[in-house]
Amino acid sequence: MRLWPRLLNHIVAALLPLFLTCAVAFAEDQAKLDELFTRLKAAGEEEAGRIETEIWIEWSKSGSPAMDLLLQRGRDAMELGDSLxxxxxxTAIIDHAPDFAEAWNARATAYYMTGEFGPSIADIGKVLTLNPRHFGALSGLGMILEESGKPDRALEAYKAALAIHPHLQGAVEAVERLETQEEGQEL
Structure with missing residues (x-):
């Protein structure tokens, strides 16, 4: 029985450098994203597009080559129109890496593409819990709300996305469209 605590100490000692490396990498990723979001707020329209691309690249890093491959396969399937x-x-990614927000966001998009708004909204909720700055998820929520006949709530979602990414083209257009509709109804 005395061997067990010593064995645990050796295991912890062996794994500690790995845990510390992961913690440092996570902190570096967060610092990079913080810097990108700061730049995004101040950027002009053209520069914002480049920064947005960098953010999507960062969001797409799961930390696992296998999960990254599954994410790419899922995206490829969506491009081919095979949302199912x-x-x-x-779903396979989410089963193995439930804290990987981009897997939830990608599945929310796929559900949206199949017309399954309920599961899409549920996944968007998870994305925003894991990554409150996910302007893509907020914009997607706006699209669903707009298509569901809830223009006031859609407008809120689009404006929340624009508060994070002021040049998000689809959201800019949606806000203009919905505000114009709203003004037309007041007359």
């Missing part, structure tokens, strides 16, 4: 296959790939 995409959902399977994204």
């Amino acid at each position: 296959q995409a959902i399977e790939h994204f």
Whole structure:
């Protein structure tokens, strides 16, 4: 029985450098994202597009080559119009890496593409819990709310996305469209 505590000490000692490396990498990733979001707020429209791309690249890093491959396979399936296959790939990622927000976001998009708004909204909720700055998820929520006949709530979602990413093209256009509709109704 005395061997057990010593064995645990050796295991912890062996794994500690790995845990510390992961913690440092996570902190570096967060610092990079913080810097990108700061730049995004101040950027002009053209520069904002480049920064947005950098943010999406960072969000797409799961930390696991296997999960990254599944994410790419799911995205490829969506590009080919096979949303059901995409959902399977994204669900596999979520099963193994439930804290990977981009897998939830990708599955929310795939559900949206199949017209399954309920599961899409549920996944968007998880994305925003894991990553409150996810302007893509907020914009997607706006699209669903707008298509569901809830323009006031859609407008709120789009404006929340724009508070994070002031040049998010789809959201800018949606806000203009919905505000114009709202003004037309007041007359």
